[in-house]
Amino acid sequence: MRRERKNNMVNFEEIEEIFKRLQGKLTPDEFRSRVETKFTEMNGLCDSRTAAMLVASELGLNENVKIRDMTADKGNVVFIAKVTSVGDIKEFSRDNDTMGRVVNLNLADETGSIRAALWDDAADLVKIGDIKIGQAIKVKGFIKQGQRGLEVNVGRGGNVEHVEIEVPVKVKAHKISEIKAGMNDLNILGKVLDIGKVRTFARKDGKTGKVANITIGDETGKIRVTLWDAKAESPGVNAGDIVEVMNAYARENTFSNSTELSLGSGGGIAKSSAVVTYKEPLTPISDIGINSAYSVAGHVSGIDDLREFDRPDGTKSKVSNIYISDNTGRIKVALWGEHADLVNELEIGSEIRIVDAYAKSGRNEEVELSAGARTSIQVIRK
The missing domain is CATH 2.40.50.140 (Nucleic acid-binding proteins)
Incomplete structure (x- = not known):
């Protein structure tokens, strides 16, 4: 993301197209003033266009789209998607001595997936556990071109709310037999075969961590999944459940000579209504x-x-x-x-x-x- 100095004046030509879509809600000078104020509040964490889209979002400029149809010039969007990963909340200090918060999500619908950044109050929804992997949510935010492609930002004027619908997602589900060490961003449907005990360990920084393992299976085999910290303490699933493991990465366990899955901060596990069968193969x-x-x-x-x-x-x-x-x-x-x-x-x-x-x-x-x-x-x- 391109950064600008706080004392730079906003170039109105760069944001004129966004202003035109507000249909007379503000004069050009009023719009420019609000954009400059927003830019200052963001402490250089956004550019002029992003600040303009935040202002437009606060003024109620919305557009219903599917993820497939999103482009950088759409501005403000409203869409329904499934949460496929939740990152860690990061805090930063602004020049006015206030603290800001941001957290990144991956969202998906039946047409594709996109990254979303939740700012401040919206980020707090993750902190209190109100947004979890596997949930369907309705998002109101603005879309922009980020360093890793298109992303949706939800700040003041944006909104996130739960919706009680099943959202099919266009994410490839790997069969367990296809998984090889070194693979990333894996999504797997499986049946929970076993849930291990939570173990405590000391990190290098002296802090305490927690880890637990579950085993899942499908018609092609089974695999062990390592859960860390909060996911280890409360995986939210039981033996016999059908689950979707999202954004996992595969690694080789040198002791057992087997490939295992691990869920970092961006991965998760949620119950699924899919049908998965597993039969334990017995060796003579x-x-x-x-x-x-x-x-x-x-x-x-x-x-x-x-x-x-x-x-x-x-x-x-x-x-x-x-x-x-x-x-x-x-x-x-x-x-x-x-x-x-x-x-x-x-x-x-x-x-x-x-x-x-x-x-x-x-x-x-x-x-x-x-x-x-x-x-x-x-x-x-x-």
């Missing part, structure tokens, strides 16, 4: 290799005693081993942490299903499974 025991995660089902054919041990950090944990068999073979499964207590419930012959256990080489180079925090275990029949 004889086909299990090493250095990958597997899901297996079978009957318990061996049970060892539970053991407690001290971790290197001084905390205590526990582990137990069981053996499960299917019609192709038999394998040892190490149950760690809370999973270890299962040996007190199981009997020889119990039917069990283990999802996402990690396969590694054990003693005598025999393949064995390790059931840890990422593993879910279902006892089908004791």
Whole structure:
């Protein structure tokens, strides 16, 4: 965005076309004066044209458009769209010692998507949680050419309100099998298979952060999604829900040799009315290799005693081993942490299903499974 010094006078020729669309609401001098005042209030964060469109918006100049039909010369617009991402609120100081706020959203309808900047009171709607990913909103603002293309600005005279309608969006939904590490701006529909516990960690700056994981699946596979901070504490979804994950990025987990999704400040997750099916693929025991995660089902054919041990950090944990068999073979499964207590419930012959256990080489180079925090275990029949 081009910046101008506050003491520059506004060139009326640059904003005359906007003035003409006001249909006699102000004289040229009155309009120029209001634009100069607006320009000063924005503290150089906008150019003359943007300031003129803000004034026009305050005077009620509106136009109903679809995102596809928006152009920089439209000026003020009113449109309905779905929130597909919400950024962080940024504060800045003006020369008059007041504080300003701005937050960026991505909005989409069935014709396309666009970036929107909410200023001051409009930005506070995000701060109080009144605007969230997945909501449909009606936006009144002005459109301009920004550094990254067209963008809509909502300031004084603009407005944002909720609307209770379903907004189809023209955003490509990727299948899970298509996702590769390094991909960005991903949108995925999936069924929530599992929700992990919230974990607390220390950031480099000494502050505390929070993280949690959920697993979603579609007809092509499943993938783990990492949620941070507020999204981790309150994802707003439950196991079994159909959800839309928006603006995620994919990365490689070097421990599990798998691709995972992560939601930063601009990403989000919301419930969806779409239909998504998922069926957990089970691997025959004889086909299990090493250095990958597997899901297996079978009957318990061996049970060892539970053991407690001290971790290197001084905390205590526990582990137990069981053996499960299917019609192709038999394998040892190490149950760690809370999973270890299962040996007190199981009997020889119990039917069990283990999802996402990690396969590694054990003693005598025999393949064995390790059931840890990422593993879910279902006892089908004791």
